[in-house]
């Protein structure tokens with residue numbers, strides 16, 4: 001049963017989006033970020049429900065498939081923290097050292 005389950009997940013998991021992108025929630029092993037469209041169908045009793053196009057983390061060590069939102073944050077989807085100018089309160093790029101609108105030092 002266990003081996004059947006693991007084999008099913010490996011077959012069903014979509015292509016790897018990013019290798020070693022996160023860590024397994026259960027064993028702490030290296031997990032790849034994979035597409036989940038096909039993998040969802042392999043669960044007889046789905047533990048999680050999430051949109052099929054969302055990526056998930058597939059553990060290389062124990063085969064655990066976890067929704068991406070529960071694993072380590074995928075870097076590209078994290079927006080840089082919004083910065084605002086202290087003088088004019090307009091949103092500015094956090095990397096700027098001076099406000100492009102009013103010229104104040106940030």
Ligand SMILES: [Zn+2]
Nearest residue numbers: 024027059062
């Ligand atoms: Zn694991």
Ligand SMILES: [Zn+2]
Nearest residue numbers: 085088099102
């Ligand atoms: Zn400003």
